[in-house]
Amino acid sequence: MSAATAAPIRLDGVSKVYDGDVVAVENLSLDITAGELVALVGPSGCGKSTVLRMINRLLEPSGGAIHVGDRDVMATDPVLLRRTIGYVIQHVGLFPHQTISANVGTVPRLLGWSKRRVADRVAELLELVGLDVETFGERYPHQLSGGQRQRVGVARALAADPVVLLMDEPFSAVDPIARGRLQEEFLRLQADVGKTIVFVTHDVDEAIRLGDKIAVLSQHATLEQYGTPAQILAEPASPFVADFVGSDRGVKRLSVTSVSADELVEVPPGNHPEVPLTATLREALSALLDGDTGFVAVRDGDRTLGALGTEDIYRTLHADVER
């Protein structure tokens, strides 16, 4: 993979009014750090897709300014702009009469890359998203499953090494099992490519799982809270956010908080289930509940570092907010 390039995105007082009177976005300001994955979440119709589509100028803002890196998007040719911004949508939008390889190579071809370079890049990208070019390269989109098509969409969006990736509900059309797997693969992929990603979803669990940060929006894309999943779950800024993240946010917090070496206790005698130090508190609690000693041992490689009981898990969760 080529060296990761990523650009920050800045929205300053952005608004969008459709047809003269439908206010979709009102005065939204948001700073997105280069290389971070930011999930935009909020109820249906709150303006998430509108925000996303203004970043690559599929829609023109009615007011405010948007910068991708140093570029003012309104001062950039939209076609050139979109070649530096990958875009993935719910139903992918693959070209039905082109092979998978041709689909993935679209933007590099438009950029005038040599045939050889396009072919190498296509093979590299398909492999990155877990599809073998020998098996899938010459197939057509209708010969793939929904999840496979979605991966091709991601590969195509990454093909010209864009500085930003925009994703609008990319996994919502696949069944829950395929979706979980795609989310996991996507996290691994993001660790590899390190792009700035803006990801629209109405599913708060998906946002918690994937986002480095979450922007919770209400009507007219009003920014209710912007922070890490752990911050938003631990300290929702308003009743709207608390309600949106769900009444089980205490349990969700377990998934976004890691075991801490500082909170371990001495291992009591007994045959305890084990988790690695990299485990989340949810994984630790799950292992503890699966065992019958009331404790879970925490290991770092071959060494047992200590143990956690339920009270220690509770203490770690609350200590994490203070850290």
Ligand SMILES: Nc1ncnc2c1ncn2[C@@H]1O[C@H](COP(=O)(O)OP(=O)(O)OP(=O)(O)O)[C@@H](O)[C@H]1O
């Ligand atoms: N082309 C359009 N013309 C007029 N109004 C529009 C247009 N597109 C969207 N809207 C309105 O703008 C508002 C925001 O729409 P948008 O699609 O951005 O919301 P969303 O949060 O992405 O919704 P969903 O989660 O349901 O996809 C909605 O009230 C919608 O009806």
